[in-house]
Amino acid sequence: MCLQYCGPICQKSHWSHHKIECKSALGKETWQPAWVLEKRTPAFIGTGIGETFGATKYLWGNVPAFDVLELGSNEGEEYEGDLRILLQSGGSFETEISLPIASGDLRNLIKTIARLPSSYNHLLEVTLNDRDFEIVARNLILLLVALVVGNSHEAVDCIIHLWYSTLVRESDIRILQDRIQPLIEEVCEKTKNKSPGTLLGKTWTFAHCSLRVVIEQSSWNRLLQIFNKPSGLTAEQALKIRATNTLAFSRRDYRDRYMSCLSPIERVSFHKFRQDGLLLPFGFPRLDFRAPNPCVSGTSKFSKVILTRNRTFFQTADTWPMKYSANSLDGWSLKEVLNTTSGGNC
Structure with a gap:
């Protein structure tokens, strides 16, 4: 399974877990789909054509992220003007670049900012606008983690698991409850006497950027609920x-x-993520992931997040909120994913 151990002692201690995947039929070249072995017509033929399964939230992107600016192919990498980008859900605004689509998750924003030339030293303003409150709430939380947590490695790990993993670490929960939740509580306290449908804005200013959020008063209160898992929900239940x-x-x-289109190793990895829902290197220890992800779980009339940047920068208790076909890989270029190292396994 392409695992590398720090030594024979570590390898031996992990064997009781690793052998399950190592000896799995999915990892063999001779693997065949169940309908072939059982000599029957597969369920997706006939009445199963076009059938959907699961809930309807799109918390992960279903097309690969793209750089919406592509400065090198447009204004040029030496462009010295300000840039304003709108990722919206319906309607229209006067901006230099406007994309008439729902913002969805943060993948396009992240890729666009990451691809900016290091020499770019002007204003970049990005407006994210989506009809779905939970999409906006998740994006806001992830952006605040990126901006508030000083250690970039800690912030990135936390963002990845809040974005994609079913369970998170206690350290991730502490970041949410100790660093992010107080920011939202402050807004809720100041606006508690406003009417629920009133649009209210809040701007946080950081060293090289600012983040402005405009949502209804009732939505600010709903944000606080996201920081707490449904009552009584355990990791096993999740x-x-x-x-x-x-x-x-x-x-x-x-x-x-x-899976019939995957290699043996890819089949085992795909099945493992379907089992534990943890976005981790295959052999990475899972013991620390014991808290149900509060960011995996309404709709406000208008929800908008504005991220302004001056330099390089970067919930129900009984239902899984996404479609059966949701795949964390769909939002990113497979070639780029395969070319990205995952770090050590021990």
């Missing part, structure tokens, strides 16, 4: 809820169809 979607028996032919 995984079971997710598995009723990602490992549903009625969808096994759909999984097998997808």
